[in-house]
Amino acid sequence: AQSVAQPEDQVKVAEGNPLTVKCTYSVSGNPYLFWYVQYPNRGLQFLLKYITGDNLVKGSYGFEAEFNKSQTSFHLKKPSALVSDSALYFCAVRVFSGNTPLVFGKGTRLSVIA
Amino acid sequence: GAGVSQSPSNKVTEKGKDVELRCDPISGHTALYWYRQSLGQGLEFLIYFQGNSAPDKSGLPSDRFSAERTGGSVSTLTIQRTQQEDSAVYLCASSLETGAYEQYFGPGTRLTVT
16 A cells, blocks of 8 residues: 655744655565655645655746655655745655556645745 | 647636646657656656556545546546645646656646635
């Protein structure tokens, strides 16, 4: 079975500071990992994904994430937060092989304070 | 190009009535997914379609829920005899294929059962 944990319901950071949104996963096999963002009253938008290769993945809006196989983590990071980054962030995983659906975490609400 | 569209954007219905929610995926995308997002919860997988294969219905919460995809394109999610616990935002997504491909989400249909 696949599962994703986002241990923090909410993260608050000051504008200009670095931000981290945590994600850990559990799969039987190699994972595909994704981050999505949801702005108020809008659908989810794809940010970045890890498939294979370089453990550091760069995505949209200056976000990046680091795949750590030993810690089964895929934390989302940004060097300098903007107020406009305030949104709900979802981590998701699917197993490398087979047609299994994407499993999402419960989401982390990021608030960037000016 | 055009993204995933869903209709209606909002639906209020009385308990016990049937509702149909529509999803138009991105042209050329072979995979289509339905999710449910309840307040304060993550995304709950409902069903997905991949090409001409039989759909994966493993996430449907009860036999009151069904979905079809006509001609490999438009999909309709039907909820029969709606209950108050069905109130949620229903999100549709499509992707080029399954596996490593990211999903593109529609804006959702907010269903309220009174």
